[in-house]
Amino acid sequence: MATKRPALPTMTPRWGRILLAVAAVVVSWALPGQSALATPPLETVSGTGCYSYGDNQTPALAKRAALALAQEQAVRTHRVFVQSTSTVKNLRLEDDIITTASSGLLEQIHVDKQEQKGQEICVSITAKISPVKFDEVIQQKATAKQVADAAQIPVLTEGSSFDLQLWTNKPAGEVYTEGEELEISVRSNRDAFLRVDYYQADGTVVHLVPNLFVDDAFVQANKTYTFGGRHARSGFRITGPFGAETIKAVASTRALDALLASEKPVEESQGYLKNFHAQMRGVALVANPDQPAQWAETAFGLTTVSKGALEQSRFLSGIRGNQ
Numbered sequence: 001m002a003t004k005r006p007a008l009p010t011m012t013p014r015w016g017r018i019l020l021a022v023a024a025v026v027v028s029w030a031l032p033g034q035s036a037l038a039t040p041p042l043e044t045v046s047g048t049g050c051y052s053y054g055d056n057q058t059p060a061l062a063k064r065a066a067l068a069l070a071q072e073q074a075v076r077t078h079r080v081f082v083q084s085t086s087t088v089k090n091l092r093l094e095d096d097i098i099t100t101a102s103s104g105l106l107e108q109i110h111v112d113k114q115e116q117k118g119q120e121i122c123v124s125i126t127a128k129i130s131p132v133k134f135d136e137v138i139q140q141k142a143t144a145k146q147v148a149d150a151a152q153i154p155v156l157t158e159g160s161s162f163d164l165q166l167w168t169n170k171p172a173g174e175v176y177t178e179g180e181e182l183e184i185s186v187r188s189n190r191d192a193f194l195r196v197d198y199y200q201a202d203g204t205v206v207h208l209v210p211n212l213f214v215d216d217a218f219v220q221a222n223k224t225y226t227f228g229g230r231h232a233r234s235g236f237r238i239t240g241p242f243g244a245e246t247i248k249a250v251a252s253t254r255a256l257d258a259l260l261a262s263e264k265p266v267e268e269s270q271g272y273l274k275n276f277h278a279q280m281r282g283v284a285l286v287a288n289p290d291q292p293a294q295w296a297e298t299a300f301g302l303t304t305v306s307k308g309a310l311e312q313s314r315f316l317s318g319i320r321g322n323q
Contacts, residue, residue: 040132042107047074050122051319059121063114065319066123068312071102071109074127080134088138091145095313096243096305097138103312105129105137141243144201147269148244151199152299155250155280163189164296166196166249169229176304182236183229184208184247187222190294192251194219196227197276201243201304205269207262219251242304250280254293 049069053062075081075098081088088094106127113124169183176182186196194217196208208227209217219225228235262272305313 040130042128045074144243148246151246160296161294184227
């Protein structure tokens with residue numbers, strides 16, 4: 001599975017642009033005490049799906065739709081998903097996990113039976129799935145959603161005292177697909193010291209600003225600073241694992257406390273987030289009474305998906321809309 005890692009980011013103030021290089025690395029799934037090359041055991045799943053096609057549709061499309069629905073049912077009835085149903089539903093991850101598993105985890109899919117009555121086609125299948133990988137997908141997506149939601153919780157008890165904007169090259173709510181480029185932009189209406197963190201679905205947080213290579217990031221009022229993009233020398237390309245992610249920005253008119261800085265450009269997100277919230281609770285206490293600092297914060301949530309999962313999701317949405 002590939003994940004995103006930063007490499008030697010640089011900041012060029014005269015260009016008004018912050019650049020981050022991201023490289024893909026490969027990691028292996030392994031059970032405790034097992035070799036990384038060990039193959040997780042497979043279990044058999046089964047499912048049936050039926051689709052009634054209209055006069056403007058073909059039997060071939062109906063068969064494909066019935067097969068996709070059968071794959072969904074096979075995943076839904078597996079014990080790993082059944083055991084996690086309450087957590088998945090509470091986090092509103094059901095559709096994402098089902099689509100991800102049915103499009104990417106099922107192996108050795110075999111059509112056991114196909115029947116047609118009029119314009120309704122029913123397909124029954126058996127397939128193999130790794131319960132270990134299935135559980136890992138659920139846990140990864142659940143953790144990513146929890147961290148992404150927590151990262152969007154305000155940390156300033158008194159609220160923002162000036163305007164800080166954060167946006168990407170896609171409108172809020174639109175998904176980023178595997179292989180697409182992500183561009184992140186920040187703009188403040190005050191001269192300020194900036195901190196930007198990117199909480200990724202792989203369980204890490206990338207410290208865009210400041211980080212190991214940029215000790216103090218000072219931004220000028222009403223200027224846009226951009227990470228990545230077509231005109232940058234390097235940037236973000238969406239890779240797995242996929243799921244909920246959050247970009248968080250905090251700015252201060254005074255230099256950020258050293259306690260808020262991190263010596264690592266990338267680290268585990270849950271521990272860092274907990275510590276960050278704890279440190280930010282005391283910002284009012286460390287401000288100089290004679291020159292009180294002004295603070296601002298903002299966050300942008302996004303979702304990343306694989307090509308296979310997006311194609312499956314769009315196809316199923318289309319056929320359900322026609323029924």
